[in-house]
Amino acid sequence: MSGSGAWPARPPKAVRIAAYVGLAALGVAVGAAGSLVQAAWFPLGLLLALLGAAALFYGGLRATGTQLGVVAPAAGWVASVLLLSAGRPEGDGLFTGGLGEIVFLFGGAALAVMCATMTRLPQPGGSSGRLGK
Template sequence: MSAQHQPGGWLATPPRPGRIGAYLALAVLGALVGVAGSLLQGAWFPGGLLLALLATGCLFYGGLRATGTQFGVGAPAAGWLAAAILLSMGRPEGDAAFSAGIGPLVYLLGGMVVAVMCATMSRLPQPGGRSGRLEK
């Protein structure tokens, strides 16, 4: 068994440029979905909130499927969280992207819950690998 297929083996091998690029692209996409979701959830409640959370979940699960790693969820989640937190802070003049109410709170907490759910899903089966099931 190669070092990369052993538990923790990905730490022993240097990251490939393509994988780094994919994680960076997912982080940028996460920030874009965070900005769009922040605006949409307040503009069209409750449909916008549900649509924003659905887009967030699709991005996180898509990152998991595209990379096959939990870091594929963590990269867009970091971008999403950074965008959502920056938009929620507001400006000294009192302007903010989030209004007062339950919608923004559900969006922030719901997005974090969706990220944790996607990150803790079971790993995807490796191609050519044996099943983890015991044979009879």
């Protein structure tokens, strides 16, 4: 970065779209892995699965600087978790309906909402957003 303190130019649109698609793919992977881990190693697996989801959502926010950076991995996470929880016509299903699964579903959704509503960090050289300064 130069000594002027200016932020680098915004990346091209194709790069931003690729980043969001990559984040969505990571959301699918984290959702699938979390679905398996939370049931296998309860209760520590549940904590690990939720921490992984939170890290992905928060990392997407910080990497892109936009709420869409949270929405993209959250959409992949939700799609993955819902597909795995639907079960099959034969009666096979990944989730058995216990308390851990409910905490995983609602906890992951709550983490995504919390990360999406976080405020962005102020940019250097910009105003603080407060009146009178």
